[in-house]
Amino acid sequence: MFKRIINYSNKYFNLFYLTKDITDLRTKPQISAADISASILSMLFSNLGSLNKFNASRDISAVKNMAERIPTASTVSRAADSMDLDTLRKILKSIYYKARRSKMIETHHGRWIGIIDAHEICSSDICRCGDCSIRNVSKAQGKVKLNYFHRYTAFVLAGPRFAFMLDIEPIYQHEGELSSSYRLLSRVCANYPKAFEVVAGDGLYLNGNTFNLLSSHHKYAAAVLKDERRHLFEEAVLLSEIVEPEIYADEKVTYRVWDHNLSEMWDGYSGIVRVIKSEETKYVRHHGTPGKWEISQEKTDWIWVTNLPSVVSLKNVVSICHARWQIENKCFNEIVSTWNADHVYRHSQNAITAFILFLFIVLNIFNIFFARNIKDRIISTKSFLVELVKAEFLTARWAHPIPL
Ligand SMILES: [Zn+2]
Numbered sequence: 001m002f003k004r005i006i007n008y009s010n011k012y013f014n015l016f017y018l019t020k021d022i023t024d025l026r027t028k029p030q031i032s033a034a035d036i037s038a039s040i041l042s043m044l045f046s047n048l049g050s051l052n053k054f055n056a057s058r059d060i061s062a063v064k065n066m067a068e069r070i071p072t073a074s075t076v077s078r079a080a081d082s083m084d085l086d087t088l089r090k091i092l093k094s095i096y097y098k099a100r101r102s103k104m105i106e107t108h109h110g111r112w113i114g115i116i117d118a119h120e121i122c123s124s125d126i127c128r129c130g131d132c133s134i135r136n137v138s139k140a141q142g143k144v145k146l147n148y149f150h151r152y153t154a155f156v157l158a159g160p161r162f163a164f165m166l167d168i169e170p171i172y173q174h175e176g177e178l179s180s181s182y183r184l185l186s187r188v189c190a191n192y193p194k195a196f197e198v199v200a201g202d203g204l205y206l207n208g209n210t211f212n213l214l215s216s217h218h219k220y221a222a223a224v225l226k227d228e229r230r231h232l233f234e235e236a237v238l239l240s241e242i243v244e245p246e247i248y249a250d251e252k253v254t255y256r257v258w259d260h261n262l263s264e265m266w267d268g269y270s271g272i273v274r275v276i277k278s279e280e281t282k283y284v285r286h287h288g289t290p291g292k293w294e295i296s297q298e299k300t301d302w303i304w305v306t307n308l309p310s311v312v313s314l315k316n317v318v319s320i321c322h323a324r325w326q327i328e329n330k331c332f333n334e335i336v337s338t339w340n341a342d343h344v345y346r347h348s349q350n351a352i353t354a355f356i357l358f359l360f361i362v363l364n365i366f367n368i369f370f371a372r373n374i375k376d377r378i379i380s381t382k383s384f385l386v387e388l389v390k391a392e393f394l395t396a397r398w399a400h401p402i403p404l
Contacts, residue, residue: 001385002392005045008373009365013098015041018091025082035069036079040355044362046393047386049340051076057394080351088357089167093191095364096166100195104368108158108323109316114196114219115163115327116155116185116205118177121352122344123149131349133173150352153181155188156331157196158323162367163330165360166192170353177204182213189217198222198308200324206305208268215271215307222306222321225275229305231265236275236303245279246314253282259314271307278302278318335359338383 009015019037043054051073058070071079099105107113125137125147132148139145151171156163169184171177185199198220201210206223214221227233236258245256256279263272280300288294304321312320335341345355370382379385 001388002042002046002390002396004373005366005369005389006042008369009041012102012104012368013095013365015091015095015361015365018094021090022087023084024079026078029079031069031071031075033079033083036071036076037083037358039071039076040080040358041362042393044339044355044359045366046390047339048390048393049343051345077346077351080346080354081348082350083354085350085353085357088354088361089187089191091361092166092357092364095361096164096192096195099164099364099368104372105157105164106160108160108326109319111198111316111320112196113158113320113323114155114166114188114199115158115324116153116181116199116201117324117327117332118151118153118171118180119332120149120151121342121356122347123147127344127347129347129349131173133171150349151177151180152353152356153177153184154327154331155184156327158200158326159330161371163326164364164367165331166195168353168356168360170349178207178209181205182209185210185213189214189219193217198306198320200321202324203228208266211269211271211307220306220308222304222308222317222324224321224324225303225305229266232262232273232275232305233303235262235265236260236277240277245277248315250315253280255280255315255318257314257318259317261310266305269307273305273307274310274317276302276304276306276314276317276321278304278321334382335363338386339363 010017016038019041020034022033022037024033039054048054048057054076055073058072125145128148132150135147135149137145137147152168153171154168155166157166167184167188169180169187171180188195196219199214200222203224203226205221206225206229210223211221225233225236239260240258243258243260245258247254247256249255258277260275261272262275266273278301280302282298283295284298285293285295302321306317306321308317308320339359341356341359344352346352366382370385374385379388
């Protein structure tokens with residue numbers, strides 16, 4: 001399976017041709033950045049989980065180093081410290097365009113939706129680098145205890161079977177998520193002008209700068225409304241008491257939804273916005289007394305703000321706003337639980353970003369491969385496929401990390 005997915009990466013995405021452009025700033029390197037990238041990709045495709053395990057499989061000759069092109073863990077680390085991130089982003093872009101042209105990725109209910117959110121990595125009380133963000137986590141009085149961590153913002157495209165990962169941007173020391181997301185959104189709008197029409201985010205993204213930036217790129221925005229934006233929130237709640245909602249059912253959920261057009265209620269953004277309030281009810285069956293099922297009602301309330309035009313139906317707007325969860329479920333949760341993304345292969349700002357971009361490259365190809373190429377019903381989960389790829393890598397005897 002390792003060889004199959006590597007060959008697939010090359011056949012459809014030219015992956016190990018594109019990696020030839022990757023550079024780093026080591027002086028007089030003995031092993032090229034392209035070979036190091038090949039090692040990193042093989043390690044990530046096989047989900048080895050650490051550079052030490054890569055070293056071990058190299059040393060026990062499962063992966064033969066006959067051509068002396070397989071780096072040690074420390075060489076990988078040094079190269080990752082200064083690896084050229086722009087080229088990694090270009091590779092991601094090339095994979096996206098191939099996938100889109102070849103219809104390997106699909107819309108979310110007929111629309112291309114971008115999702116943005118932040119994620120934290122490598123929180124530690126001990127391990128730190130010069131670029132770590134720091135917070136005080138003291139519990140006892142008079143005793144200072146610090147915690148070191150890195151955060152980044154990520155941008156993905158929602159899809160019916162998997163989310164497609166487009167880009168990340170670090171949140172640097174002493175700056176907030178919005179500063180990082182502004183750089184990220186500016187870059188994805190420039191690099192992927194036709195990849196999405198609307199961006200969904202949590203309450204933080206109900207922000208004039210975000211809405212205006214996206215609007216300047218002819219994109220719409222949708223964000224959760226929390227009661228901090230009092231004018232909008234109170235107006236939406238008041239109007240919902242005097243206007244009848246639209247009621248519909250979809251996949252066992254009943255929706256009561258209000259749609260209000262409001263203007264001049266929000267200082268940060270001058271356009272008209274739609275405030276959508278949705279009350280959602282579903283019946284859930286769960287175990288009650290032994291041998292018996294019980295049915296209970298679950299109710300959730302949402303309020304969002306969006307500048308999507310009225311031609312986009314209310315039902316579609318609700319679906320777009322809910323797509324926001326994909327970045328939690330199909331990106332952050334999955335990369336941590338299945339792909340060990342919280343493990344820091346090398347602790348430096350550049351290396352952390354480089355490894356996540358490499359992982360995004362691997363995940364996009366892996367998800368497409370799993371969705372389109374695996375016909376064997378025994379391989380029903382991604383985690384099982386990951387195990388098969390890993391098993392073949394560990395028992396293989398390659399002259400190079402990548403069998404080309
Ligand atoms: Zn650090």
